[in-house]
Amino acid sequence: MAVASLARTLTRTEARKIKPAPSWIVIGLLVAGCVFLAIGSLQSALFAQQTIAGLASGGIYASLAVALVLIYRATEVVNFSQGAIATFTTYIAWQLMQWGLAYWGAFFLTLAIAFVGGILLELVAIRPVERAGTLTVVIVTIGLLILIEGSVGWIWSAEVKFMPPAFPSRPIQVGGVAFTLQDLGTIGVSIGAVVLLWLFFQFTKLGLGMRAAALRPSAARLAGVRVSWMLSLGWGLAAALGSVAGMMAAASPTVLLQPSMMDTVLIYAFAAAVLGGLESAAGAVIGGLAIGVMLNLLGSYVSWVTPQLLLPATFVLMLIVLLIKPSGLFGRARVRKV
Amino acid sequence: MPLLELEDVEARYGAVKALHGVTLRVDEGKIAAVLGANGAGKTTTLRAISNTVKRSGHVRFAGKSLARRAPESIAKLGIAHVPEGRGTFSELTVMENLRLGGYTRRGPLKDDLQRVRSYFTWIDERGDQQAGTLSGGEQQMLALARAFMQRPKLLLLDEPSLGLAPLVVSEIFRIVKELNEHEGMTVLVVEQNASIALQAASDAYVLEVGKVALSGPSAELREHESVRRSYLGY
Numbered sequence: 001m002a003v004a005s006l007a008r009t010l011t012r013t014e015a016r017k018i019k020p021a022p023s024w025i026v027i028g029l030l031v032a033g034c035v036f037l038a039i040g041s042l043q044s045a046l047f048a049q050q051t052i053a054g055l056a057s058g059g060i061y062a063s064l065a066v067a068l069v070l071i072y073r074a075t076e077v078v079n080f081s082q083g084a085i086a087t088f089t090t091y092i093a094w095q096l097m098q099w100g101l102a103y104w105g106a107f108f109l110t111l112a113i114a115f116v117g118g119i120l121l122e123l124v125a126i127r128p129v130e131r132a133g134t135l136t137v138v139i140v141t142i143g144l145l146i147l148i149e150g151s152v153g154w155i156w157s158a159e160v161k162f163m164p165p166a167f168p169s170r171p172i173q174v175g176g177v178a179f180t181l182q183d184l185g186t187i188g189v190s191i192g193a194v195v196l197l198w199l200f201f202q203f204t205k206l207g208l209g210m211r212a213a214a215l216r217p218s219a220a221r222l223a224g225v226r227v228s229w230m231l232s233l234g235w236g237l238a239a240a241l242g243s244v245a246g247m248m249a250a251a252s253p254t255v256l257l258q259p260s261m262m263d264t265v266l267i268y269a270f271a272a273a274v275l276g277g278l279e280s281a282a283g284a285v286i287g288g289l290a291i292g293v294m295l296n297l298l299g300s301y302v303s304w305v306t307p308q309l310l311l312p313a314t315f316v317l318m319l320i321v322l323l324i325k326p327s328g329l330f331g332r333a334r335v336r337k338v
Numbered sequence: 339m340p341l342l343e344l345e346d347v348e349a350r351y352g353a354v355k356a357l358h359g360v361t362l363r364v365d366e367g368k369i370a371a372v373l374g375a376n377g378a379g380k381t382t383t384l385r386a387i388s389n390t391v392k393r394s395g396h397v398r399f400a401g402k403s404l405a406r407r408a409p410e411s412i413a414k415l416g417i418a419h420v421p422e423g424r425g426t427f428s429e430l431t432v433m434e435n436l437r438l439g440g441y442t443r444r445g446p447l448k449d450d451l452q453r454v455r456s457y458f459t460w461i462d463e464r465g466d467q468q469a470g471t472l473s474g475g476e477q478q479m480l481a482l483a484r485a486f487m488q489r490p491k492l493l494l495l496d497e498p499s500l501g502l503a504p505l506v507v508s509e510i511f512r513i514v515k516e517l518n519e520h521e522g523m524t525v526l527v528v529e530q531n532a533s534i535a536l537q538a539a540s541d542a543y544v545l546e547v548g549k550v551a552l553s554g555p556s557a558e559l560r561e562h563e564s565v566r567r568s569y570l571g572y
């Protein structure tokens with residue numbers, strides 16, 4: 001008996017280590033969703049337009065969600081201050097433009113500032129409590145959320161500002177459907193940033209070191225990886241990616257540049273990350289896009305879904321997915337050794 | 339000339355002392371073995387070297403003290419520690435594991451990969467496979483290959499025979515001997531399987547409750563009455 005159960009435990013822990021292929025049901029659902037969107041878009045110009053607009057906001061949720069996943073994977077901490085950091089850096093971009101920088105100059109300078117700022121934040125606020133346990137660190141990130149949002153209001157005042165968009169809002173016609181360049185650009189930039197990050201993790205030595213540090217810190221150290229530095233870098237990259245989300249979001253007419261602008265976006269991003277399984281960047285991207293499109297279509301086609309109902313709708317979707325597949329669409333079931 | 343020297347090394351896990359003053363030395367170019375029963379402190383001895391356990395006493399590597407060095411900087415100095423349970427990253431591919439082995443070094447890894455292939459011929463065609471899907475023996479060999487990519491002066495091997503079939507174990511020890519002879523890699527191997535370890539090693543230390551109880555050339559220890567009875571079983 002004892003031997004049998006031990007053998008079972010062993011095979012199970014072994015199974016945990018092997019990345020499972022996403023289940024066929026999940027893939028089927030995604031394909032069905034894509035087919036539905038494609039057919040709908042071919043049938044109706046309005047549907048196509050709403051889908052693209054949904055993908056644009058979905059791209060924003062996706063990039064912030066990937067930022068959350070990045071930190072979660074390394075430390076199992078959900079960084080509640082991710083949205084506030086994005087807000088802060090977006091204000092920096094706005095300020096740079098006020099000082100006369102062109103949009104893309106301000107954009108890339110902001111990325112660099114966010115990267116360095118994220119590293120400093122990890123060193124100053126997270127490192128000292130790192131060993132105190134996950135819950136403590138999570139509470140520190142909530143503290144950071146309040147602190148950073150407060151300082152944004154204090155530095156730049158709470159009044160709504162106008163963030164110049166990266167792309168002209170002029171529409172372009174593709175086969176009778178009008179898309180705004182801004183939507184297309186937002187999709188391109190946010191997904192492009194995620195893809196760049198993926199390339200970094202996949203093909204560079206440093207990226208490999210960061211992955212190893214997240215997977216098995218002790219073994220990574222034996223291979224010569226400075227794990228604590230990798231965690232700081234992770235915060236830097238997450239902050240930079242979040243700032244992309246922030247700058248894109250601030251230009252969209254539904255968000256506007258204000259201290260609390262990322263609060264709702266963070267909730268959607270969190271929902272996207274949870275849908276994807278919290279540990280999977282690809283899952284977070286798909287989750288983000290799915291939520292963006294779903295909300296937009298619900299808002300424009302279902303008459304009784306008012307804007308106030310969109311957030312609850314997200315939670316209903318999240319609830320359904322987690323009830324059916326508790327580890328998220330792309331997550332793996334975890335076995336914890338006790 | 340000793341490459342590695344431990345002098346009066348003590349180590350503890352919280353309140354529990356695991357090493358009570360271990361003294362040993364490994365000469366350059368040799369294979370040394372640490373034998374002992376479960377809980378004798380074999381794994382802890384290796385951990386004390388790579389500074390992954392709280393320890394005191396002197397640990398010197400190539401004349402440098404390792405007292406205040408972090409594990410990652412010890413790895414960079416040229417010590418590759420293959421921990422118990424293989425220390426491969428099962429979520430990463432075989433090739434990624436090998437690339438990670440070269441993490442501490444600069445420059446391209448092409449030559450090293452070529453050399454790895456000459457010792458581990460199967461690795462080439464399995465490059466894209468997830469390490470977790472390899473068999474136990476292959477994972478142990480991958481761990482060895484990864485350590486080799488580090489181009490270490492000293493290789494610390496923790497129970498390479500654990501959970502493997504005898505044939506696989508002798509294959510692994512054959513490769514370890516080759517690495518030692520052809521690449522000049524000094525090896526400190528911890529083993530419960532005393533007979534195979536004594537065959538491979540030129541010197542051995544027998545640990546008992548956190549202390550070196552016996553030491554000497556392997557040939558002498560093999561003949562030693564108590565070693566034979568307790569560890570070789572004849």
